[in-house]
Amino acid sequence: MTTVQNGSRTTVNVNGTAVEMYSGGNGPPLVFFHGAGGSNGWQPYHEDLSAEYTVFVPSQPGFNGTESPDWVKTITDVAHFNHMFIDALGLQDIVLMGSSMGGWVSAEMAAMDDHNIDALVLVDAAGIRPREGQIAEIFMVSADTRLKQRFHDPGQVENYEHYARELSPEEQLVVHSNAIMASQLCWKPYLHNPSLPHTLSRVETPTLIVWGNEDAIIPVECGHLFQQAIQGSQLRIIDNCGHSPAVEKRGEFVAAVTGFLNSL
Amino acid sequence: MAHDLEVFWFSEQPYGHVTEDDLAPYESGRMHFPNTYFDPEKAHVLYSNYHDQYQLADEAGFDGIMSNEHHSSYWCMKPSVNVDAAVITQRTKRAKIAMLGNVIAVNDPVKMAEEIAMLDCISGGRIISGFVRGTAVETLHAGYPPTENRPRFEEAHDLIVKCWTEPGPFRWEGEYWPHRMVNPWVVPIQKPHPPVWFPGTGSPESVIWAAKHRYPYMNLGSLLDLTKQLKGIYHETAAAEGYEAGPEHFGYLIRCLVADTDERAQEIGRTFLWTENHRNRGPMEFNDPPGYQSREALRIKMSRPLIGTGTMGRRMSYEDLQDAYNIIVGSPETVTEKLRHIRRDLEPGYILIYGNEGHMPHEDVMRSVELLGTKVIPALKEG
Numbered sequence: 169m170t171t172v173q174n175g176s177r178t179t180v181n182v183n184g185t186a187v188e189m190y191s192g193g194n195g196p197p198l199v200f201f202h203g204a205g206g207s208n209g210w211q212p213y214h215e216d217l218s219a220e221y222t223v224f225v226p227s228q229p230g231f232n233g234t235e236s237p238d239w240v241k242t243i244t245d246v247a248h249f250n251h252m253f254i255d256a257l258g259l260q261d262i263v264l265m266g267s268s269m270g271g272w273v274s275a276e277m278a279a280m281d282d283h284n285i286d287a288l289v290l291v292d293a294a295g296i297r298p299r300e301g302q303i304a305e306i307f308m309v310s311a312d313t314r315l316k317q318r319f320h321d322p323g324q325v326e327n328y329e330h331y332a333r334e335l336s337p338e339e340q341l342v343v344h345s346n347a348i349m350a351s352q353l354c355w356k357p358y359l360h361n362p363s364l365p366h367t368l369s370r371v372e373t374p375t376l377i378v379w380g381n382e383d384a385i386i387p388v389e390c391g392h393l394f395q396q397a398i399q400g401s402q403l404r405i406i407d408n409c410g411h412s413p414a415v416e417k418r419g420e421f422v423a424a425v426t427g428f429l430n431s432l
Numbered sequence: 433m434a435h436d437l438e439v440f441w442f443s444e445q446p447y448g449h450v451t452e453d454d455l456a457p458y459e460s461g462r463m464h465f466p467n468t469y470f471d472p473e474k475a476h477v478l479y480s481n482y483h484d485q486y487q488l489a490d491e492a493g494f495d496g497i498m499s500n501e502h503h504s505s506y507w508c509m510k511p512s513v514n515v516d517a518a519v520i521t522q523r524t525k526r527a528k529i530a531m532l533g534n535v536i537a538v539n540d541p542v543k544m545a546e547e548i549a550m551l552d553c554i555s556g557g558r559i560i561s562g563f564v565r566g567t568a569v570e571t572l573h574a575g576y577p578p579t580e581n582r583p584r585f586e587e588a589h590d591l592i593v594k595c596w597t598e599p600g601p602f603r604w605e606g607e608y609w610p611h612r613m614v615n616p617w618v619v620p621i622q623k624p625h626p627p628v629w630f631p632g633t634g635s636p637e638s639v640i641w642a643a644k645h646r647y648p649y650m651n652l653g654s655l656l657d658l659t660k661q662l663k664g665i666y667h668e669t670a671a672a673e674g675y676e677a678g679p680e681h682f683g684y685l686i687r688c689l690v691a692d693t694d695e696r697a698q699e700i701g702r703t704f705l706w707t708e709n710h711r712n713r714g715p716m717e718f719n720d721p722p723g724y725q726s727r728e729a730l731r732i733k734m735s736r737p738l739i740g741t742g743t744m745g746r747r748m749s750y751e752d753l754q755d756a757y758n759i760i761v762g763s764p765e766t767v768t769e770k771l772r773h774i775r776r777d778l779e780p781g782y783i784l785i786y787g788n789e790g791h792m793p794h795e796d797v798m799r800s801v802e803l804l805g806t807k808v809i810p811a812l813k814e815g
Contacts, residue, residue, distance in 0.1 A: 308463075308572070308717045347722030348579060355577035355723075 174218055175210030179233075180226070182249065182256045188233030190225040193218025196286070197259045200224065201250065203268030204294075204306065204354055206231040206346035212326070213414040216422045220429075221263060226253060228273065230349030232342060243269075243295075243353050243361060247276035254284065263429060264373075265289040267414065268386070269354060272361070275394070278375075279367040287429055288375040290394055291421075292383050292411050297360040301387035306359075307351055320382040320410035324417070359386070368397040375401035376428040378421065380409035402428065435680040437775065439809050440530055440784045441489035441801065442498040442685065445482045445516075446507045448791035449474055452707055460714025461707070462504045462569050475509060481794040485787075485801055487523040492805025496528030496560070498784050501535060503573040507711050507790075514547045521555040529555055530784075532631050532650060533562025536588035537581045538574035541609055544588070545595035545616055552620040559622070562629040562650070563589055565638075568724045579723030584608050596625035629683070634658060636665050643669035643677065650683040650784065655756055656777055659684065663778065683782030686774065687789070688760045690767050690803040691796065700800075701761030702750055706790025764807040771812050783812075 174192030230236030266274030271293025379391035600615030632638030
């Protein structure tokens with residue numbers, strides 16, 4: 169046995185595709201899927217959760233250091249691929265958590281097959297089209313606009329300078345490449361799957377839905393729609409918070425998640 | 433035998449009533465500028481003027497008329513190049529009709545093949561069928577994901593050429609337009625099919641694609657240094673493909689206006705800069721949304737650093753643009769001399785005259801067409 173430092177980077181072979189992954193911690197497995205902007209690697213909230221869980225943070229196909237197999241062209245393809253990823257790691261009885269586009273992917277995975285999923289956590293998830301509001305435009309806007317959409321109050325974001333920084337040419341290439349994959353997956357239908365509210369009716373996994381009340385990208389209305397679609401699910405709305413509660417209200421977010429998981 | 437120079441008339445058919453003040457409040461000049469500024473009655477008059485210009489160009493001595501298509505654009509009132517080409521077939525008798533072109537990635541390719549074949553039959557074989565990817569706005573306007581533009585373009589091209597060259601019915605196992613039966617009744621008069629052109633401004637990937645297919649490449653008014661480099665890439669690619677490229681593979685679009693005197697031409701020609709601060713203004717993502725350029729296109733761009741640039745993004749004055757031969761205005765003598773310079777410098781087989789802009793008075797444009805056709809073009813062809 170080697171001792172691995174928390175948040176170390178490894179590569180997992182999934183049917184011939186090398187998947188970049190950060191992992192760390194102890195306890196039952198918790199797999200986290202990132203949003204359309206790509207992976208930010210090992211984050212403080214991963215570290216918090218790793219006190220009680222072994223946390224796995226893969227870069228999904230076409231994002232960051234993970235190549236995309238030719239056949240992965242839709243979110244449901246990504247969901248199939250991610251099931252293969254979990255099989256490749258040999259994980260059993262996992263906590264599945266995803267944010268934004270990653271929440272959409274997680275919901276699709278649960279709708280396909282939830283027998284191996286002990287708990288599902290959806291965070292400001294894409295995937296269901298609002299009836300009254302709209303999902304904001306994220307592709308045809310400047311990086312500056314996108315950043316403003318993401319956080320409700322930059323003052324409560326630790327390390328905000330990191331998000332607002334000027335990118336190096338290498339980072340720009342990664343951001344651009346991530347945007348191409350997100351565009352491929354999410355352009356049309358825009359950030360949702362019309363079937364998802366119906367296919368989610370088969371999900372029996374205990375589910376927590378977490379939403380920032382002031383989410384300017386995916387309105388909180390969608391949180392309610394997810395709650396209606398998944399039987400027995402709980403909705404936890406975090407006040408004064410935008411699209412990324414795990415970043416903007418980390419303490420409250422982690423407490424909500426661990427409280428829910430400990431109650432099961 | 434050397435290829436004879438051919439000169440084409442081109443009008444973007446602008447809605448010239450729009451002003452800088454109209455545009456200034458809006459976030460972008462295309463997707464955000466509302467069509468409440470469009471008055472169909474005024475458009476009726478403008479279309480009629482532009483078609484009169486076509487007819488005169490044909491009568492005065494132009495070899496062809498070029499047309500195009502854009503969407504959500506006040507500076508080009510042509511949402512369908514095929515509709516405009518149909519008009520040209522009826523207003524002209526001998527000129528070639530170059531469509532540059534159909535945005536085939538966002539249209540049904542079988543219907544495109546049928547319409548172009550129909551135009552070729554109606555015109556008695558005068559059609560040149562350009563295929564274009566369109567600006568990103570064309571893809572956004574049509575509601576297609578930008579990542580699909582390139583693969584859709586490739587498939588549409590292959591399917592259209594097959595419709596023209598292989599007897600139907602046939603099966604098409606495409607990714608975007610799968611058909612179990614394709615059997616267009618109308619096929620082109622020109623065999624094996626109408627000439628195909630491909631345009632570009634600054635992208636080497638476009639040049640390489642054209643050269644690999646042996647299609648003439650039309651540079652749309654980049655500065656001369658960049659244009660020469662792009663032409664060099666065409667020649668290199670052609671050599672690698674096993675053929676020698678000549679003037680017949682290369683055309684150049686130039687903004688040009690002729691009047692009876694240099695002074696008068698200078699005055700009218702200033703309108704070439706009409707609303708130029710606004711037409712492509714907006715978030716960069718409108719012109720280059722994620723996925724519109726492939727990773728391969730980015731790679732080619734990075735591996736081939738080009739010294740020049742297009743004129744887009746570079747602030748140049750009216751005088752600078754004239755010094756750079758990017759706008760040519762003057763008396764017939766002045767313009768002939770300047771076009772001779774371009775001919776010597778670039779050796780194009782086709783010169784495409786971008787001949788009006790904005791609110792240029794119709795009478796002045798008609799006079800320009802006449803002087804170009806009767807004086808400049810004959811003098812230019814003499815050498």
